[in-house]
Amino acid sequence: MRQIAIDEDVFSYLEKNAIPYTDRQPNDTLRRLFGLNRAKGVSADAKAEGLRPFRGKRPKTRLSELIAAGTLKEGQKLILYDHRGNPVPGIEAFVRGDMLEWKGATYSMSALAKKCLREICHYQSPEFQGPRHWYTESKECVFDLWKKYLGEK
Secondary structure (H helix, E strand, C coil), rough: CCCCCCHHHHHHHHHHHCCCCCCCCHHHHHHHHHCCCCCCCCCCCHCCCCCCCCCCCCCCCEEEEEEEECCCCCCCCCEEEEECCEEEEEEEEEEEEEEEEEEEEEEHHHHHHHHHHHHHHHCCCCCCHHHEEEEECCCCCCHHHHHHCCCCC
């Protein structure tokens, strides 16, 4: 592994964009920001540290990565759409890292979509795919933005 020197501004940027418990080293943050984390399995650094690959549920969307890529902005308004593709009146949330802020509380996209769709639209599906229900003001689906970010079409 090669070593490089970076100035304080660059290191501050890395710290600001690091994801706790995911980015263990500055190199992890750089790999994520540069889109080099696409390979499955464990990196050589992780193997050297004895880390195992994450075996939990893969996040459908990471808002923080879309922010870092310039696709979304911190504090940007997202609008909830129902299962029929119609906006739910009055349900707007704001991007806060990987979460959404609504009425002073933070939620995952799925949890907030589930809560609002059940309480307001009386939608009782057992499965919610939150990123598919959230849209930008320009009517772009967050899930579609994520697929585009990953290079999927």
